[in-house]
Each structure stands twice: as C-alpha cells, then as structure tokens.
Amino acid sequence: MDAKITHNKKNNLWILKIQEIDLDNHKTDYKTYCYTSREEAETVLKEKEALFNEKMNLLEKKAGIRYTFKEYLEHWYQEILPKWSNSKCAPTVYHWCIYQIIIPAIIKDILLTDVTPFYINELLNKCKETVHNCCAFMAKKCITEILYSAIAEELISPFLFDEITEYAMNSKKYVLWKQNDIECFYKFAQTGNCYLEYLLVFFLGLETGELLGLKFSNINFKEKELTICQVLVKDDIKEKIRPLSQETGYRTIKIPDLVITELKKRKKINRFLFKSNPNMAIKWKNYVCIGERGNVKSQAVLNKWLKEYCQEANVPRTNLRDLRRLCTLNLLEDGNSLEFIANQLHYSSVLTIMEIYCNFLEKDETHENSRLDSVVFSANDSI
Numbered sequence: 001m002d003a004k005i006t007h008n009k010k011n012n013l014w015i016l017k018i019q020e021i022d023l024d025n026h027k028t029d030y031k032t033y034c035y036t037s038r039e040e041a042e043t044v045l046k047e048k049e050a051l052f053n054e055k056m057n058l059l060e061k062k063a064g065i066r067y068t069f070k071e072y073l074e075h076w077y078q079e080i081l082p083k084w085s086n087s088k089c090a091p092t093v094y095h096w097c098i099y100q101i102i103i104p105a106i107i108k109d110i111l112l113t114d115v116t117p118f119y120i121n122e123l124l125n126k127c128k129e130t131v132h133n134c135c136a137f138m139a140k141k142c143i144t145e146i147l148y149s150a151i152a153e154e155l156i157s158p159f160l161f162d163e164i165t166e167y168a169m170n171s172k173k174y175v176l177w178k179q180n181d182i183e184c185f186y187k188f189a190q191t192g193n194c195y196l197e198y199l200l201v202f203f204l205g206l207e208t209g210e211l212l213g214l215k216f217s218n219i220n221f222k223e224k225e226l227t228i229c230q231v232l233v234k235d236d237i238k239e240k241i242r243p244l245s246q247e248t249g250y251r252t253i254k255i256p257d258l259v260i261t262e263l264k265k266r267k268k269i270n271r272f273l274f275k276s277n278p279n280m281a282i283k284w285k286n287y288v289c290i291g292e293r294g295n296v297k298s299q300a301v302l303n304k305w306l307k308e309y310c311q312e313a314n315v316p317r318t319n320l321r322d323l324r325r326l327c328t329l330n331l332l333e334d335g336n337s338l339e340f341i342a343n344q345l346h347y348s349s350v351l352t353i354m355e356i357y358c359n360f361l362e363k364d365e366t367h368e369n370s371r372l373d374s375v376v377f378s379a380n381d382s383i
Contacts (some may be wrong), residue, residue, distance in 0.1 A: 002030075002070055002109040003048070005041050014041040018048050019068070019109055021055040026063055028111055059111075066155065069119075070109040073098050076146045084149070088335030093357060096338060096350070097142045101127050101135045113156055115147070117163035124165060134351065134358040136167040141361065174325050174359050175318040182326075184313040194305045196262045197289055197297070201320055203256050205327035205345040208299050208320050209233055210249070213241060214288045216267055224260055227252045228346075234298060249346040263288070328356050 002019040016033045035041040059065045067075060077098050081090060105126035110119065120143060128136040144164065150156045177185070182202075189195045200206050206214070209231030218227045228251050233240045244250040255263070266288060273294065274285050280294030289297045303319055310317045324345070331341045338350035347353060 002068070002106070003045055005038065005045065007038070008034075012036075014038050016041045016045060016048075018045065019052065020048070021052060021059065023055055023058060023062070026059065026065065026111065027114065028068060028109065030108060063113075065111055065113050067112045068109045069112050069115050070103060070106055072112045072150060072155070073102060073146060076149055080149050087333070089332045092332065092335065092337060093138075093354075094142060096354065097138050101130065101139050102142065105130075105139075112150060115156065115159075117160050121163075121165050124167065128167070134169060134355045137169055137358050138354060138361075140164065140167050169355075169359050174356065175316050175322040176360060177315060177318070177326060181313070181315040185309055185315050188309045188312045189305075192305055192309065193292070194297070194302055196259075196266050197302055198306065198323060199259050199262055201323040202327050203259055203330070204253060205324050205331070207231070207249075207324065207346075208302075209242075211302075211320075212287075212289050212296050212299070215286045216263075216270075216288060217286055219255070219263060219288075221260065221264070224255045224257075225252055226255050232296060234296075239296060251343065251346060253344050325356050328353055329360060332357060 004017050006015045006017070007013075008015055014035045014037060016035065017030060018033070019028050020031055021028055033041075033044065035044065056066070077091075077094055081094060102123070105123055107126065124136050124140055124143075127139040130136075144161060147156070147159050147161070151158060186195070186198070189198050197211060200211055200214070204226065206228070210228050212234070213230045213232035214226075214228075215230075218229060219225070220227075228244065228249060230241055230243050231249075233242060270285075270288075270290050273290065273292070274280055274282075277294060284290055284294060284296055287296055291297045291301070299320065306319060306323075307317055328341060328345060331344065332338075332353065336344075338353055341347070341353050342350050
C-alpha cells in the first residue's frame with residue numbers, strides 16, 4: 001500500500017495521503033485526510049493498512065488480483081530475482097533501479113492488472129527527469145523483465161511491449177572486453193614493462209595521475225593495502241606532485257594477490273636499476289612506475305604500449321580510461337555495493353557507475369537478457 005504523512009506548517013495540520021481499494025470496480029484510488037497531530041495520523045494509517053490488506057485478500061479471492069504495481073516490484077526483487085539470476089551484481093543493480101529510480105517516480109500506484117503501456121511510459125518519462133540519462137534506460141529494461149515475470153506467473157495478460165518507449169544511452173560508447181579478451185591482452189602485456197601499470201588500473205581502478213604518482217612508501221605489503229595520497233601531473237615542462245585530500249581522492253584500498261606479487265617484482269627491478277645507474281634522478285627512486293631511464297613513465301607511453309598489446313592480442317583497442325571502467329564492472333560483478341565502488345574509485349556519484357553499466361548493456365547486444373554475468377575475472381586467479 002502506498003501512503004505518505006506530511007506536515008502542513010501553514011495550517012499546522014498533518015496530511016495523510018493513502019491508497020484505497022474499490023472492491024466493486026477492482027480499482028485503487030488515493031484519498032487525503034487531515035489531522036491535528038502526527039500521532040492521530042499514524043493511528044489512522046495503521047487502521048487503513050489493515051483494511052487495505054483485508055480488501056486485497058478479498059480481491060484476490062474475487063478476481064485473482066494479488067498485487068498493486070509497486071507491491072509486485074518489491075515482490076519480484078525479493079522473491080523472483082534470487083531464483084532468476086545467480087549474478088552477484090544483479091541484486092545491487094536492480095535494488096538501485098527499483099528503490100532509487102522507479103518507486104520514487106511512481107506518482108500513483110495502481111493494481112498490477114491495470115498497468116498499461118501508457119502508464120509505463122508516463123512512469124519512464126518521470127524517470128527521465130532525474131539527474132542522469134541512464135535512469136530511464138535502466139528503468140525500462142528492469143520494468144520489462146518484471147512484467148515478463150508477471151505474465152509467466154499468470155498475474156497479467158500478454159502485454160503490448162512494443163508500445164513502451166525506447167530509451168538509448170546518449171553518452172559515448174565504451175570499449176567492451178569479454179573475459180577471453182582480457183585474458184588474451186594480459187597474456188601479451190605480461191611480456192612488457194607496463195604489465196604492472198595495466199594491472200593497477202584494471203584491478204584497483206587508479207586514475208592516470210594516481211598511477212604515475214604512486215610510491216612504494218604508499219604500499220603496506222603486509223596488510224596488502226595501498227594508500228592513494230597524491231597525483232603526478234605532467235605538462236610540457238616538468239612534473240608536478242599534488243597531494244590529495246579526502247574530498248579530492250585520498251583513500252586506502254585493498255590490493256589483490258596478483259598485483260601484490262607484481263609490485264614486489266617491480267620493487268626489486270627498480271632497486272637494481274637505480275643501483276646500477278647512480279646518475280639517475282634520485283627523486284624518482286621510491287616511485288613505482290619508472291621507465292628504463294629512471295624517470296616516471298608518461299601517459300603517452302602507457303597508451304602507446306596498450307595499443308600495441310591490443311593489436312597483438314587481437315582485442316578491441318582501448319585506453320587507460322576504459323581499463324578503469326572495466327575495473328568498475330569487475331567490482332560490480334563481484335557483488336560490491338555501489339557506495340563501496342564509488343569510494344574505491346573516487347566517483348562523485350553512484351550514477352557514474354550505473355552509466356558505465358548501462359553503456360555495457362546497450363553495447364552487448366548478444367548478451368542473454370542484457371545481464372552482466374561473468375565478463376571479468378578475479379585478481380586472485382592466474383592470467
């Protein structure tokens with residue numbers, strides 16, 4: 001049942017807006033009541049909820065109607081989804097879509113049997129008015145899957161899905177790698193001296209400046225943790241180190257076993273390099289991403305070799321930014337919460353994560369039901 005209690009400060013009244021059932025016409029409607037205290041409004045709300053549930057039971061016996069649209073959304077998430085998908089990311093994605101996008105956009109809840117394409121289009125248009133264009137796109141996919149489930153449960157008649165408005169992602173298309181692409185790429189990248197850098201971006205989601213500014217003193221090998229506390233910015237003249245605050249990306253994240261192993265190897269390589277070449281710039285001695293001449297590698301060099309390895313592995317060409325986006329999908333598929341991913345990769349909003357996910361869904365046209373299953377792998381697996 002949909003209900004809301006609000007306070008009208010001007011009249012000092014408590015307003016109860018509540019959904020009620022018309023048993024004769026098999027419809028729901030909204031009615032508004034006014035009370036002088038919140039306690040009185042809450043007491044009436046409990047009474048109305050009991051009456052609503054009683055009428056819903058009668059409606060089920062009389063006409064086979066068991067849910068309102070909103071109730072079925074929640075029923076589908078709690079009861080149907082766990083049986084339908086074994087993907088770790090599905091609960092996170094659909095919880096966000098149902099509880100953060102669709103339900104808040106429902107202006108008027110109706111019986112599930114009364115849902116029409118017009119009702120859905122009005123709802124999706126409301127979703128479109130939110131702060132990001134991925135909302136309507138994802139809401140449409142989610143609602144479509146839920147209505148198919150309702151048909152399978154014989155709760156509604158066949159639905160005119162063709163009349164539901166299509167929503168496309170208007171942002172740039174991201175490079176999509178399947179698991180085989182990732183394995184092939186790292187097989188070739190393993191032979192070069194940028195292998196560690198690509199692992200750090202793919203598994204830890206480091207931005208380019210964070211990667212180039214990484215020092216061994218930022219790494220706790222015993223606890224397998226990395227503290228991101230500065231970025232290195234290069235211009236045409238010189239490199240600049242900029243400290244980070246919590247607002248600008250200072251954070252500590254866990255390091256997978258595979259990356260720890262490669263970091264230990266790199267530390268030995270760098271130590272030997274500087275010991276063998278005492279004339280090299282001492283200021284870079286503690287940095288991780290060091291080239292053969294003792295300087296910090298440039299973004300151009302990393303992207304150049306990234307392109308070369310993509311060609312050798314015969315996988316779609318990508319860049320450091322898209323590797324970071326693949327890290328986002330990897331963390332999502334591992335079952336991490338949107339808030340955890342946003343914190344680890346320092347995204348300003350979880351909507352950035354959903355934009356990446358939705359672009360993945362749109363691009364992966366061959367993926368069954370457009371769901372994200374096993375496109376990435378664990379950093380604790382062998383490559």
